[in-house]
Amino acid sequence: xxxSIIRHIPELRERIAEFRRSRPDSSVGFVPTMGYLHQxxxxxxxxxxxxxxxxxxxAFVNPTQFGPNEDFDKYPRDEARDKxxxxxxxAHILFMPEVSxxxxxxxxxxxxxxxxxxxxxxxxRPGHFEGVATVVTKLFNIxxxxxxxxxxxxxxxxxxxARFTRDLNIPVDIVPCPTVREADGLALSxxxxxxxxxxxxxxxxxxxxLGQVPDWIEEGMTEAELSVRLRGKIRSQPLADIDYADVLxxxxxEFPRAGMRLRNSDRPLLIALAVRFGNTRLIDNVLLFPQExxx
Amino acid sequence: xxxSIIRHIPELRERIAEFRRSRPDSSVGFVPTMGYLHQxxxxxxxxxxxxxxxxxxxAFVNPTQFGPNEDFDKYPRDEARDKxxxxxxxAHILFMPEVSxxxxxxxxxxxxxxxxxxxxxxxxRPGHFEGVATVVTKLFNIxxxxxxxxxxxxxxxxxxxARFTRDLNIPVDIVPCPTVREADGLALSxxxxxxxxxxxxxxxxxxxxLGQVPDWIEEGMTEAELSVRLRGKIRSQPLADIDYADVLxxxxxEFPRAGMRLRNSDRPLLIALAVRFGNTRLIDNVLLFPQExxx
Numbered sequence: 204x205x206x207s208i209i210r211h212i213p214e215l216r217e218r219i220a221e222f223r224r225s226r227p228d229s230s231v232g233f234v235p236t237m238g239y240l241h242q243x244x245x246x247x248x249x250x251x252x253x254x255x256x257x258x259x260x261x262a263f264v265n266p267t268q269f270g271p272n273e274d275f276d277k278y279p280r281d282e283a284r285d286k287x288x289x290x291x292x293x294a295h296i297l298f299m300p301e302v303s304x305x306x307x308x309x310x311x312x313x314x315x316x317x318x319x320x321x322x323x324x325x326x327x328r329p330g331h332f333e334g335v336a337t338v339v340t341k342l343f344n345i346x347x348x349x350x351x352x353x354x355x356x357x358x359x360x361x362x363x364x365a366r367f368t369r370d371l372n373i374p375v376d377i378v379p380c381p382t383v384r385e386a387d388g389l390a391l392s393x394x395x396x397x398x399x400x401x402x403x404x405x406x407x408x409x410x411x412x413l414g415q416v417p418d419w420i421e422e423g424m425t426e427a428e429l430s431v432r433l434r435g436k437i438r439s440q441p442l443a444d445i446d447y448a449d450v451l452x453x454x455x456x457e458f459p460r461a462g463m464r465l466r467n468s469d470r471p472l473l474i475a476l477a478v479r480f481g482n483t484r485l486i487d488n489v490l491l492f493p494q495e496x497x498x
Numbered sequence: 499x500x501x502s503i504i505r506h507i508p509e510l511r512e513r514i515a516e517f518r519r520s521r522p523d524s525s526v527g528f529v530p531t532m533g534y535l536h537q538x539x540x541x542x543x544x545x546x547x548x549x550x551x552x553x554x555x556x557a558f559v560n561p562t563q564f565g566p567n568e569d570f571d572k573y574p575r576d577e578a579r580d581k582x583x584x585x586x587x588x589a590h591i592l593f594m595p596e597v598s599x600x601x602x603x604x605x606x607x608x609x610x611x612x613x614x615x616x617x618x619x620x621x622x623r624p625g626h627f628e629g630v631a632t633v634v635t636k637l638f639n640i641x642x643x644x645x646x647x648x649x650x651x652x653x654x655x656x657x658x659x660a661r662f663t664r665d666l667n668i669p670v671d672i673v674p675c676p677t678v679r680e681a682d683g684l685a686l687s688x689x690x691x692x693x694x695x696x697x698x699x700x701x702x703x704x705x706x707x708l709g710q711v712p713d714w715i716e717e718g719m720t721e722a723e724l725s726v727r728l729r730g731k732i733r734s735q736p737l738a739d740i741d742y743a744d745v746l747x748x749x750x751x752e753f754p755r756a757g758m759r760l761r762n763s764d765r766p767l768l769i770a771l772a773v774r775f776g777n778t779r780l781i782d783n784v785l786l787f788p789q790e791x792x793x
Contacts, residue, residue, distance in 0.1 A: 212667065227519070311614065312631075312665035316607050336607075337666070344667040370607035371632070372507065372639040 206290040209298050212345055215259075218296060219346060222257045229256030233348035233375075234294070235339060238262030239279040239393035243383040245292040247352040250380060252293030259346050260289045261298040263305060268334030279396050298346070305341065314340045314371075316363050319456050323359045323475055324486065327446050335360060336367050343373055351375050356382040356390050358473050358488050362454035382487070384410060390487045402480040405440040409476050409487040412436045416474050416489055420465045426450045426458060429465060429474070437478055446477035446484060453490055469493055501585040504593050507640055510554075513591060514641060517552045524551030528643035528670075529589070530634060533557030534574040534688035538678040540587040542647040545675060547588030554641050555584045556593040558600060563629030574691050593641070600636065609635045609666075611658050614751050618654045618770055619781065622741050630655060631662050638668055646670050651677040651685050653768050653783045657749035677782070679705060685782045697775040700735040704771050704782040707731045711769050711784055715760045721745045721753060724760060724769070732773060741772035741779060748785055764788055 209215045219231060232251030236244050240262070251258040262285050269275035282299065289297045313333050319325070320332040343351065353361045365377045383391045388410030389403070398406060412433060419432055433448040452459055452470040459468055475488040504510045514526060527546030531539050535557070546553040557580050564570035577594065584592045608628050614620070615627040638646065648656045660672045678686045683705030684698070693701060707728060714727055728743040747754060747765040754763055770783040 216669070224522070227522075308665075310665045312609065312611050312662040314607065314609055314666070318606050341665075341667045344669060347669070367607040370603075370605050370636075371609070372636045374511070374639060374642070 206286060206294055207296050208286065209296055210300055211304060212300070215296065215298050215345060219257070219259070226256050230349035231255055231346065232258045233342070233346045233351045234258065234260045235342050235351065235353075236260060236262050237264045237278065237393065238285050238299070239281055239396075240285045240288040241383075241391045241393060243354050243356065243391040245288055246383050247354060247380050248289060248292035248294050250378070251350065251352050254378075255350060257296070258294045259296045259298060259348065260294040261300075261342055261346070262289075263298075263300055263338070263342075265305070265334060265338040266302060267306075267310070267338060268331050270328055270330065273328070274394075279393055305338070310337070313337055314367055316367050316370075319359070319363050319366055319454075322451070322456055323447055323449060324477060325359070327477060332360070332363050336363060339364055340367070340371070340373070343368075343375055348375055350378050352378045352380055354382060355379050355490060356392065356487065358453065358475060358490060359456065362456060365454060388414070390485075392485065394483055394485065397483040398480060402442055402483065405442045406478075406480050406485055408437050408440045408443060409478060409485060413474060413476070413487060413489040417491065420472075420491070423464045423466060425462055425464060427461070433474070433476070437476070442480050444479040446479060448476050448478075450474050501581060501589055502591050503581065504591055505595055506599060507595070510591065510593050510640060514552070514554070521551050525644035526550055526641065527553045528637070528641045528646045529553065529555045530637050530646065530648075531555060531557050532559045532573065532688065533580050533594070534576055534691075535580045535583040536678075536686045536688060538649050538651065538686040540583055541678050542649060542675050543584060543587035543589050545673070546645065546647050549673075550645060552591070553589045554591045554593060554643065555589040556595075556637055556641070557584075558593075558595055558633070558637075560600070560629060560633040561597060562601075562605070562633060563626050565623055565625065568623070569689075574688055600633070605632070608632055609662055611662050611665075614654070614658050614661055614749075617746070617751055618742055618744060619772060620654070622772060627655070627658050631658060634659055635662070635666070635668070638663075638670055643670055645673050647673045647675055649677060650674050650785060651687065651782065653748065653770060653785055654751065657751060660749060683709070685780075687780065689778055689780065692778040693775060697737055697778065700737045701773075701775050701780055703732050703735045703738060704773060704780060708769060708771070708782060708784040712786065715767075715786070718759045718761060720757055720759060722756070728769070728771070732771070737775050739774040741774060743771050743773075745769050 232255030234247045234251055248260055264278050266275055314336040315333045316336055325332050361379045368377055388407055419429055429450050437443050437445055451473050453473040472491045473488055477486045527550030529542045529546055543555055559573050561570055609631040610628045611631055620627050656674045663672055683702055714724055724745050732738050732740055746768050748768040767786045768783055772781045
């Protein structure tokens with residue numbers, strides 16, 4: 204099956220309905236992206252292709268999740284590359300709508316999640332998660348997938364999507380997938396293309412710092428102590444400008460009990476970083492489950 | 499086919515999936531209600547039963563659309579009556595979930611529609627339409643109907659539901675249906691049961707006033723003149739306490755151009771009333787299309 208490029212919603216719906224009629228016992232997997240695909244996306248597509256009879260990838264740079272001073276206009280785009288990567292990874296349909304296809308009228312409806320969205324990237328990027336929740340709801344309603352695959356590099360996004368999906372009874376399984384990294388540890392991101400060679404070199408501090416977190420937790424650190432250690436370590440790189448470096452429970456995104464040694468946590472812990480290098484804001488994180496915390 | 503009473507979401511989903519497997523060319527119609535069914539609901543159910551192979555009715559008094567001083571606790575409930583009326587009208591499934599089935603955790607997600615919801619009942623009942631939009635989104639995701647039927651007595655509700663359904667690409671046709679009235683003109687409402695005999699008698703002013711609106715428009719009234727006439731007429735009943743009596747375009751719910759004779763409107767017009775009689779707030783309206791306005 205070769206990759207079909209689809210740009211219009213009715214055609215996409217028709218193709219998916221046709222698949223369901225012809226393969227009623229199969230399933231549809233969905234990988235929503237903003238395009239400029241990399242090997243992180245490829246891993247999601249491969250997993251969907253293994254688990255479903257039809258894999259739909261969307262590539263849509265959604266304007267409503269960008270703030271007025273963010274990089275919507277210059278967000279990298281490369282359709283030819285997206286087609287070849289999606290095809291090689293096993294996608295059947297690449298949905299690439301224009302903005303006017305997704306927003307034919309000014310949208311008046313918002314899907315909002317309270318609590319989870321007022322911290323981390325939600326604090327730095329007001330309105331971002333409303334934009335994400337609304338467009339992902341739209342895409343779920345258009346594709347009506349059985350499963351949707353998201354990378355854990357955006358761990359807060361995964362928590363928000365899992366939450367509204369459950370709250371609104373959307374009949375889709377949210378499948379979180381591990382972050383894919385370069386050989387030297389840098390988490391893959393479409394925004395890495397913005398980095399100068401020196402910024403890219405210094406950005407390695409994120410994955411190196413996160414790699415030490417399990418040891419620091421084993422030493423008996425509290426949330427406050429770990430936050431100080433994270434910040435100190437990241438500041439060793441002169442170009443690093445910290446947006447946040449936080450330790451939260453997952454997926455609730457609440458602060459762990461003050462003074463508790465994190466190795467005693469009975470909740471999964473998310474250690475999440477957002478750091479600017481020059482004009483480029485990078486995020487990375489590690490998610491630790493209680494058994495790992497206590498290892 | 500006899501009426502099945504279903505109280506749990508997985509069982510409902512399974513029954514609907516079974517219907518779709520066995521009748522792939524048929525369709526599912528849905529009539530969401532708050533129960534205490536009357537002949538207005540029956541007309542929606544009958545229409546759904548004519549147009550679809552399976553008709554699902556939900557009866558759920560949704561707490562999140564009631565304000566703190568509203569009638570959630572005393573909203574009338576009568577399961578036996580709901581079962582017999584739904585069955586007689588041709589429903590196949592009556593979904594009657596407990597609050598804990600619809601809200602197993604405190605809900606963190608809201609579906610909100612801006613603009614349309616800050617006037618009429620939205621102004622009098624803050625949060626009401628967010629509660630409605632959120633629960634109807636949940637019900638649409640649970641039932642996944644092809645068509646959903648709503649009474650135009652709640653004209654603003656129909657406009658809000660049609661709007662978020664379109665904005666979020668929910669794959670359901672919203673079918674607005676005419677208001678059903680008693681022989682003397684009173685619009686059917688579950689809340690009519692609250693009225694004393696004298697309140698009920700005076701409440702007839704609503705339908706009588708609305709019945710004269712086409713004549714007043716034909717005389718050449720503007721929006722401002724018609725609003726004054728409506729209020730004067732309703733105030734002829736001493737128990738009537740006006741919440742609103744407004745003239746708006748439909749379904750945008752915007753004020754018509756000031757000074758324009760309404761008979762020249764190129765937009766449909768909604769003349770909407772909300773009036774208290776004692777403790778009971780009643781709503782009623784008439785929707786006029788340009789050809790009728792110019793009759």
